[in-house]
Amino acid sequence: MQKELESLWQKCVAFHGHGCGGLAVGFRAVLYAWELFESDSTSEDEEIVCIAETDACGVDAIQALLSCTVGKGNLIFNLQGKNAFSFYRRPDGKSFRLALRPTPEKTKDERLAWLMDGDFHEMFDVKEAPEPVPEEARIFKTVTCSVCGERFAESFAHLQNGEIVCSACYRPYTRGL
Template sequence: MFDKHRAIVNSIEGLSDEEREFLYSALNIHGHVCGGMPMGYVAGLAALKAFGMKRERNMDSMVILNIGDGHAAGCFADGVQFATGCTFGKGLMKKEPKGKWTFYLINKKEGKAVKVTLRNEMLHKAFSAPFITEYRSKGINPTDVPEDIAVPGFKRPFTLKLEDVVEIEGPFDFKVEKGKPCFKLVECSVCGHVVAENYIKMEDGKPVCVDCTNYKW
C-alpha cells in the first residue's frame, strides 16, 4: 500500500517537497484513493496561499468546516486538515454542519479569516464520475474501486488552477474567543480516573468527573 501511495503522490507535479510529504501522509492516514481528499488538500493549500500563511504547527490558526455527516464530505475534511495543519485532535478544527463544501481558515493572532468554497463545477464533476456513479453510490467500498478509476480522480485537482478549484473570499475580520489549555490533572473521588481539571465538578468538597457527577453539564 505504502509503495503504491508513494508512486501516486510522486507522479503529481507542481508540489513543494513539504506539500508532497504531507499529501503522502494524508493518503496513508485517509486509507483509500479517491477524489474527495485531494480536493480538500488543494482547497487547504489555496487558503494558506491566499492568507500568506504557512501550515499550522502550533495553535495560531483554526478551521471551521461547513460539511455535515452522511453526504460524502469526510474525505474533503481529511484533506483540509492535512494541508492546513488545523486538526480535530488539536482543537483547531470544528464543524458547523450546513451540508456545504466550504470552510473558514482563521488567523487567530490577527483576528482575520478567509472563506473557501469548492466550486460547483468541481463538485458536479466529482459526483458524476464513475468513482461515485458506478461504485460508491452502489455501496462498493472505496478500497475496492479499481485503480484506473480511483487514481485519475485523485490526481485531477492538482492539474487545475487553484481558482478553478475553489472560490476564496476575504481576508475579513473574524473574532475568536481565546482560551488557555489546561495542563492540570485531577483524580475523580468516585471512579479514580485521572481527569483534566477543567472537566471536574466539586461535590461536597470532592472532585468528581463527568461520568460520576450528580449534576448536568
C-alpha cells in the first residue's frame, strides 16, 4: 500500500480501534468517493453528507476521513443491512451511491488483503443517489416533558391530554392493534 494511503488507513484504525474487513469497505468507499468528487476534502460543516445503509464498521472510516458525523447532521442512517453509501456534496449538488458488490470467497485475512489492495472500481457499483440531498440539520427548541420532567427537542414532542410529553412517556391510543 502506498505510504499516503497507509497513513489514511492508520487514521481509520486509530478511530475504529482495530483494522478489519468492514473498516476496509468504508475506507475503500471513501477513496472512491474522493475520486468521484475529484477532491479529497473533508466536511468542515455539512458540505458533504453521507447516508449509510449500514451501521457496521465501514461507517467509522467515513467519519474518520470525510468528517461526516451524526452530531453535525451530515451522517444519516437509513439502515437496510447493505454495505452501501450515498454521498452528496452540497456546494455543487454532485451525488452518487456506492454499493459493495459480492466479494470473492476468501478467508478473513485474504478478504482483508483483497479489500485493501484490490481495485475499488471492481468492488463497488456506482449508482444514482436515491434521494435529493437531505436538508441541513436544524436546531430545535427545547421543551420539558410534563410527566418525567426531562428536557428534549421539540421535534420529538407529543401532545397527550393537553400536555407536552416526550416519546418515552407518550402512551399512544391504539385500541390494542
